[in-house]
Amino acid sequence: xxxxxxxxxxxxxxxxxxxxxxxxxxxxxxxxxxxxxxxxxxxxxxxxxxxxxxxxxxxxxxxxxxxxxxxxxxxxxxxxxxxxxxxxxxxxxxxxxxxxxxxxxxxxxxxxxxxxxxxxxxxxxxxxxxxxxxxxxxxxxxxxxxxxxxxxxxxxxxxxxxxxxxxxxxxxxxxxxxxxxxxxxxxxxxxxxxxxxxxxxxxxxxxxxxxxxxxxxxxxxxxxxxxxxxxxxxxxxxxxxxxxxxxxxx
Numbered sequence: 001x002x003x004x005x006x007x008x009x010x011x012x013x014x015x016x017x018x019x020x021x022x023x024x025x026x027x028x029x030x031x032x033x034x035x036x037x038x039x040x041x042x043x044x045x046x047x048x049x050x051x052x053x054x055x056x057x058x059x060x061x062x063x064x065x066x067x068x069x070x071x072x073x074x075x076x077x078x079x080x081x082x083x084x085x086x087x088x089x090x091x092x093x094x095x096x097x098x099x100x101x102x103x104x105x106x107x108x109x110x111x112x113x114x115x116x117x118x119x120x121x122x123x124x125x126x127x128x129x130x131x132x133x134x135x136x137x138x139x140x141x142x143x144x145x146x147x148x149x150x151x152x153x154x155x156x157x158x159x160x161x162x163x164x165x166x167x168x169x170x171x172x173x174x175x176x177x178x179x180x181x182x183x184x185x186x187x188x189x190x191x192x193x194x195x196x197x198x199x200x201x202x203x204x205x206x207x208x209x210x211x212x213x214x215x216x217x218x219x220x221x222x223x224x225x226x227x228x229x230x231x232x233x234x235x236x237x238x239x240x241x242x243x244x245x246x247x248x249x250x
Contacts, residue, residue, distance in 0.1 A: 044096065056224055138183045
């Protein structure tokens with residue numbers, strides 16, 4: 001009777017892993033294992049989800065009690081599980097497909113909310129004008145104030161003093177006050193804009209989608225853990241134990 005798919009995987013990994021070469025003999029025919037090893041692996045995990053797979057694997061390795069043998073440590077078990085990541089992930093394929101679908105729907109909804117330029121061009125134009133004024137006004141007022149004050153003080157040093165020297169000084173100090181006021185108003189405007197953008201709450205649809213994505217992710221990781229990673233590690237340890245028992249049998 002043909003072995004289960006997981007057992008074929010264990011045998012294949014045992015043949016490619018030096019620590020198991022001596023202790024775990026192959027119990028399947030060479031034709032079955034060769035046929036399975038030549039079978040192309042279907043990609044079940046997206047690149048962005050491999051971190052979750054490795055994180056779940058590390059959690060299982062940390063929580064599980066060590067095996068009955070010391071021939072395999074956690075790093076070796078982790079390497080073997082990563083080698084068989086696509087096969088392990090296939091045990092939770094339905095939960096993963098649902099998670100990916102929900103996540104894509106959430107991203108589509110978020111992207112539909114982003115292009116505000118098409119929905120509110122007037123608001124964007126007003127914000128741009130305000131930003132330009134907030135930056136340019138202090139520069140223009142400050143430059144005018146410096147020119148009037150410098151020229152006014154130079155004229156006051158002349159003898160006789162020109163009549164309009166004091167007028168230039170007064171105008172310079174006026175522009176200096178306008179510079180300070182424009183700087184203060186610009187800072188307040190930028191602060192209000194930043195607070196308004198940061199405090200904008202997500203829409204009801206976005207909040208619901210975010211919760212649904214998190215729930216689907218948790219369901220997938222739990223299925224991956226219970227039906228994939230834990231049985232895989234258990235089979236690995238059992239295979240090593242059987243190999244050691246066979247070695248110790250006279």
